[in-house]
Amino acid sequence: MNRFHILSVVLHIVIFAAIFISGRAHFKPIPKLDVYKVSLAPLPQPKVTAPEEIPEEKEEIVQEEKQEEKAPPKKEEKKPQPAKKPVEEKAKEVVKKGLPDIKPKIYTGSGRGFTYSYYLNILLNKIGKNWHNPFRDQNVVLRSIVYFEVDKNGTIYSVRLEDDSGNDIYNETTMRAVVATKSLPPLPDEFADDYLKVHLEFLTAK
Amino acid sequence: MNIFRIFIESSIAAQIIMIILVIFSIWSWGIFLKKMFDFGGVKRRTKRFMSNYNFHKDTKEWGNFGFQLTDNPYGRILASGLEEYKKLKVKVSARLMNQQESKKERGFINELADNVRMAMERTKIEETAQLETSLPTLSTFVSVSPFLGLLGTVWGIMEAFLEIRARGSAHITIVAPGISDALITTVYGLLVAIPALIFYNIFRSRVNSYSGDLEKFINEIYANLRKELLTLSQ
Numbered sequence: 001m002n003r004f005h006i007l008s009v010v011l012h013i014v015i016f017a018a019i020f021i022s023g024r025a026h027f028k029p030i031p032k033l034d035v036y037k038v039s040l041a042p043l044p045q046p047k048v049t050a051p052e053e054i055p056e057e058k059e060e061i062v063q064e065e066k067q068e069e070k071a072p073p074k075k076e077e078k079k080p081q082p083a084k085k086p087v088e089e090k091a092k093e094v095v096k097k098g099l100p101d102i103k104p105k106i107y108t109g110s111g112r113g114f115t116y117s118y119y120l121n122i123l124l125n126k127i128g129k130n131w132h133n134p135f136r137d138q139n140v141v142l143r144s145i146v147y148f149e150v151d152k153n154g155t156i157y158s159v160r161l162e163d164d165s166g167n168d169i170y171n172e173t174t175m176r177a178v179v180a181t182k183s184l185p186p187l188p189d190e191f192a193d194d195y196l197k198v199h200l201e202f203l204t205a206k
Numbered sequence: 207m208n209i210f211r212i213f214i215e216s217s218i219a220a221q222i223i224m225i226i227l228v229i230f231s232i233w234s235w236g237i238f239l240k241k242m243f244d245f246g247g248v249k250r251r252t253k254r255f256m257s258n259y260n261f262h263k264d265t266k267e268w269g270n271f272g273f274q275l276t277d278n279p280y281g282r283i284l285a286s287g288l289e290e291y292k293k294l295k296v297k298v299s300a301r302l303m304n305q306q307e308s309k310k311e312r313g314f315i316n317e318l319a320d321n322v323r324m325a326m327e328r329t330k331i332e333e334t335a336q337l338e339t340s341l342p343t344l345s346t347f348v349s350v351s352p353f354l355g356l357l358g359t360v361w362g363i364m365e366a367f368l369e370i371r372a373r374g375s376a377h378i379t380i381v382a383p384g385i386s387d388a389l390i391t392t393v394y395g396l397l398v399a400i401p402a403l404i405f406y407n408i409f410r411s412r413v414n415s416y417s418g419d420l421e422k423f424i425n426e427i428y429a430n431l432r433k434e435l436l437t438l439s440q
Binding site: 002004005007008009011015020023054 | 212228231233234235236237238239240243
């Protein structure tokens with residue numbers, strides 16, 4: 001080791017010291033955080049329901065009528081069946097369960113199930129981004145259903161309000177959210193039908 | 207960036223690689239400083255010799271350059287040429303004394319004059335070799351350092367994947383240390399290799415340039431000494 005290597009060692013020490021000092025000047029200790037390992041829960045799967053079979057309902061109604069005919073005196077004694085729960089209660093229940101504000105009901109053209117949950121997640125995301133809810137965080141309960149159809153290319157058409165919330169502004173925003181989305185990704189290749197019927201429920205509840 | 211923190215938190219393999227790279231760096235910078243000093247000295251002494259040489263073009267005066275014939279490559283080449291010339295001069299004079307057919311001796315003198323050139327060429331090779339000392343070492347550092355850095359990179363990534371396998375999770379806190387080890391060794395490798403490559407190229411070009419200048423000087427000396435030998439036969 002000659003004097004030049006010693007000089008080189010000194011030079012390196014100076015460089016390292018300079019980096020160390022400059023590093024200390026800018027160094028901000030990172031607070032040690034407890035890290036918890038978590039795993040993502042599966043995304044809520046939208047319910048895939050087949051179109052209601054009208055004939056069966058008819059049969060039920062007929063059966064009910066028959067029962068009513070058979071036992072007319074008991075009619076008054078019968079407790080009134082808890083008919084459809086009020087919309088507000090339903091909505092509150094849904095919110096308690098922690099489901100998202102937008103909830104689709106899917107019907108396929110042929111009546112077969114639409115099992116592509118990833119596509120529905122995209123659908124919810126895209127429309128959700130376009131929905132500017134004016135009643136957010138307000139103490140009101142509103143629910144509307146917008147119906148639309150999606151063709152093979154993902155284009156949205158036949159948009160209409162299926163269930164009125166009772167508030168025109170709210171209805172308008174929900175309609176606008178769907179219309180503004182315009183198009184979605186093309187329907188999955190494996191999906192045989194030509195279009196998809198969507199009944200999208202928009203819900204607001206604090 | 208705190209390099210010491212990174213060093214301490216690195217794995218043993220990465221630490222060893224970084225230590226080796228620091229040694230390489232110290233070594234290459236040492237070579238650079240030494241060569242700069244050597245080339246500076248050679249340049250200074252050569253300049254002094256050449257100024258003296260340009261004022262004394264007569265071959266008879268060359269022997270009087272004294273220490274300047276030994277302290278620089280030009281002087282040493284000239285000294286070796288002169289030494290060979292003196293030996294030949296004695297031989298040629300003796301031959302000319304015995305034989306009167308001087309014209310036939312011209313070919314013989316030309317052949318002998320080549321000995322002068324060869325002696326100077328030999329000295330030139332020695333001088334060039336002297337100037338090239340440590341350049342192969344620099345070249346080795348240039349080639350090896352990035353590979354060592356790469357080794358550290360591969361090692362770090364391998365450890366990261368082993369951690370993933372052992373813990374069954376690809377969380378950033380598990381993957382990040384291995385990746386940071388991997389990257390820091392590459393940085394060290396490049397920090398060693400890049401200056402070493404620059405130094406190598408600087409010195410290589412200087413040696414080449416110097417070698418060309420020495421060649422021209424040899425030609426000049428050879429022409430003069432050959433002329434001197436030929437005048438003996440006339």
